[in-house]
Amino acid sequence: MANGFEPSLFDKLFEELPGVAAHRRYSLVQLIDGVARDLEALLNTRIVVEDLLHKDCPLAARSVIGFGLADFAGLNLVSVHDRRQICSAIKAAINAYEPRLKDVRVELEPEHKTVNALLFSIHAMLVVSFAEERVAFDATLQPTCLQYSVSQRSMRTRA
Template structure:
């Protein structure tokens, strides 16, 4: 089923994208453009670090989902060789995506180990794209480049 046929006027972009869009004559995003928009926003999220304010935020549940907590935890001191640390990293990324990317549901993050990644951290982000009333499965590949310490994210085909 081609979702572009079900939604002939396209999908709505984010408010930020609509504010900076140079060509506002566009009706909406195609399903591919929507996937790329989510990938770009996930890249921004994973390349941001949040402050560790857990003890301060306990009494303020709405603040935990605010811009104060945008980003992911700093993984310094955690080892990808340790299964408990891997679980903590993946769980933290899942929680951050769930809090700050409302277009995705049922998020699952897994760490991938490939022999030729040369020290890079590879993640698979599996979720459902929330296209009311449908949920489209989507998979993103996230690669942390060791030289730049920046994530690069792409939607898998």
């Protein structure tokens, strides 16, 4: 890792100083933080025409039109079935739109004690150029606004 890692496409596109990100290299920690930020953007983007995409336009479902998650406003977040549906949707979105993550596993943390929030753990293998690293993220869903916040799980609590 002598030269570090190349910034993601989003990092290059949204760089404050155009052209700087193209030459900058990231450490592993910076890369994982960038993946967490990209996951947060993915999980906070809503698909408007999900059913149409999957039934009539399967190729479009994997394009930018299908980027994000369905709106879960109609789900019962206390229901085990609906919680599993959310876990499956998160996993499917990551598999489709985050190519740096392989072997993705998404689970609801049942012992999470925060009121008015659901905590999901995301475990995967980060695969970039010449490196592979097991990574874990915490994704917290605020049911009142259906917004996710994603952060890298600290080394102490990694599974």
